[in-house]
Amino acid sequence: MSDDSWSVAVDLTADFLQRPARMSHLLEKMPDGWDSGKRRACQSLLFGTVRHIRLLEKALDAFLKRRPKAKLWAALLVASWELMDEPEQAAKVVHHAVSRIGGRFSKPEKGLANAVLRKVAGRLPELLEMEVRTPADLAWRYSHPKWLVKRWLKQFGLEDTIAFLQWNQSEAGVFARWQRDSQELEALSRIEGCEGFFRLRAGGWGEVFSYIEEGRLYVQNPAASLAPRLLLKSVEKGRLLDLCAAPGGKGLLLEAEASAGVQEIVSVDLDGPRFERMKSNFTRYGAKRLRAEARDVMDLSPDKLGSFEGVLLDAPCSNSGVLQHKIDARWRQTSEGLRELESLQRGLLEAASGMVRDGGVLVYSTCSVDTAENESLVSAFLESEKGKHFTLESSQVSLPWRDARDGAGVLLLRRIG
Ligand SMILES: C[S@@+](CC[C@H](N)C(=O)[O-])C[C@H]1O[C@@H](n2cnc3c(N)ncnc32)[C@H](O)[C@@H]1O
Incomplete structure (x- = not known):
């Protein structure tokens, strides 16, 4: 690993500690001219450190009277993650970390790092073996x-x-689905129980990259198929409405798998960069039946768009089902924020319900595993003035630890009058 990768990982960790930004935003700060090896090394240090931040802090705190200044603290955390990742290389890891710290900080700080990291190397295995039960x-x-x-x-x-x-x-796996012209690739292995989805083998990016660029292969977790496939089971013809649609993953699945009787799929999201990404995805993937509409779901009415045989609402949520790959998201949530989200989800569900024609279906989905954002939210809707025209026909929950894919909640409602 180069000193550059290590040093930038320390800076980005310090940035994260100051404000838990999205990892994708932090990664944009890596120097432009870096090759993929340096990028991968830096990203893996940053992700490992952030993923285990509280454990690493606990290991270090035991040997410090008080935490040092931000950058040195970040350097100690990154080195501690390396110790956790490669315990059998502890002596080498400490040696490299101390010499890198010596290059950036004062002599006493280097001495402190040397003393603390040696102790942390012994402490981490003990912490990892402890039986823990309390919150x-x-x-x-x-x-x-x-x-x-x-x-x-x-x-x-x-x-x-x-x-x-x-x-x-x-560590999160990478999954993909052929949008068109599927073919057998060494890099992709089938996933049992999820038709059409493949796991990308480690080191397989090189083989699949051009297929993604050409709009043939779409990177997508198998859990993302639940909502569109449930909708398609109930709708064979007419028009579909794909709400909260950007960047277009579920819309593309609808396009790929909807029967020929479905003439049009209208995908709605707020105007902005995500909407633009969806539009360019639709063009790149040659999605002829998909039409992107920049609108606020709250302002929709059948007067403008007509009503639909099938509506999919993929509501913004807490992301609790995708924390394995959104490792920063857990630190950006608050219980207050969750309550606000639930109220947004209720508003969006009510607005979406107005777009379903008599006898048509509405699929409500989130990538959350929380009942409050799924079953309870839909139950409360069914009790409301708008909800009394609907009945719940089926519901599914994907639990990551049980189903080995992202978490999701998917509920299908039918308009009965
Ligand atoms: C879970 S993401 C959608 C993912 C998308 N369905 C896919 O499969 O790629 C939620 C989306 O809701 C959109 N959104 C939030 N509030 C909205 C509103 N009032 N009107 C339209 N879209 C909204 C966000 O912009 C975001 O793109």
């Missing part, structure tokens, strides 16, 4: 906010919550 212990062991752990303990119980936390801490 506070689970929170540091698996690096999640305590309030989220408590919430999940209430909903899933101890065993499943631990399995969920462990899932979030494991």
